[in-house]
Amino acid sequence: MSDVSRRSFLAGAAGTAALAGKPMAAQTTGHAPALRVQFTTGSHTVPLNQYAMFDDALFSDLDTWVLPFPHPFTKINDPGGPDVIVMDDWQWANGDVRTVAWPESDQHPFVKYLESGKGVLLLHHAVNTNEQWEWFTHEVSGCITLLDPNSPGKKTESRLKQFPKQTLTPVGDHPILKGVRPFVLPWDEVYPNMILSSRITPLIETDDPDCVNRVVGWIGPYTKSRVVCFEPGHTDLATADPRFLHIVHNMILWAGKKLG
């Protein structure tokens, strides 16, 4: 059995065990959840395990619902709205290499939500969302991708690279990194040509040699609320890895001010 199959097996077994003796989500147990979490996707595929990870026992302290586009932010500022929004969307328009901006009708409630101090996790594809909304890339994600073929420093032709095995290493002593040690993430996807704002706080680095910037996990530059970004998360294997889940869970808790 290969290394990956073994991991898959272990993850599957763990998942089965979790399902059998599941500490159910807060809405069914009566326990007050630590946080209310909205997971929003849209316009691109997301591995099944990324949805399912919120059903993992590790996430049972969260009350999570999935609400993809269109119009996922209509109620986020209402009572009972989310404490943390986890995004993994990727919005394209034919003929443009940059991801499109969310409609203004979605931007306005999202900005209001951020200004209220509530948290956001930009996961995988979403670190590249809203490339045509400059305020978002400069002030929220702190990330842009070199898309011009003549951009200085660009290392690869493509926006993305599939499917490297990469060693992820924590950087610094941020509360999110509690219990995180260097580990090899199963085959996933990286964005080699991303450059990050000088105002971000690095959390996790990759050893992938094709990356212009080795930072793949970081705190965004936004100051009124907690925004955290994590680039991995493209395959079922990566999103089933318990070390991936641990980082994502910590990021959600931190974004929701339940950690640090």
Added chain:
Amino acid sequence: MRNTQQGRFSENFSRRGFLGAAAGAASMATLSGAASAQDINWHLECRYLTGGAPYRPAFATMFEDPMFVAIQVGPADIGPTGTVTIPTRAGGRGRGRGPGAGRGAPAPPVFQQPPVMPPDTPIIPSGAGQGIGSLTHTSVSVVLLNDQTDWADTSRESIQTAFDANQELLGVVVFHNAVADNQTWPLWYQDLAGGLLVLNDHDGMKRSTVTRGASYDVHAVGNHPIVQDIPPFRLTGEDAYKGMHQSPKITPLLEATGPATDRVVAWVGPNPDKARIVVISPGTSAETFRNPAFRRLVRNSVLWAGHRLD
């Protein structure tokens, strides 16, 4: 066992894990009309589409149950201005609110050519063919709908054309939220799905009621292959729909008892020769998605919609 499996099914094998695949194959072998475990060399390529209404992550977890081992499910969600998949979607307003309702828009290329995969890696959802706008695409067998949107006119027109030409559409399983899809498209709710959760009074239909957190018993009816091995079960913490529009031509699969719910809560659409469409109206609570009988109902529905159960 692995040596008997071919192509992408073997990739599926690694994604679910060894034990899962073994258990799943054993489960499949018990299916009426299904091949023995040694002969399973097929899989159903499915897309599930969501957007416009919330749902629990347990919906996705359900498809990782070993009983779905030969059913390859890839999520593909709808974008802010619509589109994506089966049929290209309108920038609909979900439950009928918000600006921009009813607009159509171009679809992002969510279905791309399969990437070159290293051996023994999982299939990722984006790896399957081109778009399915007309519900006649060949790379996907079954579409699982849990969205709540009004589809774009372009999609409606292409489906109407295929329907009028007696071209069989893709199999579809309609879940919970999606029972309210296409409020203003009679072909969908009369001839294809055969039912509609009516969100607002229109076209002579009264608004349906939705009772949250309901508990009710359900039992299979008839002798359709989908329900041959479905025991009675109880739903808790579930939405109960009452006053749905239902075509007299549907084939009931599941009936419920209780004052808050319609009697028929799962059915086959009116034109199975043109479109194998199964509608399952419960599906909001995590308990429902974890219920083995419900999972079996879903599994059977997907297999039947994909011509793997007759």
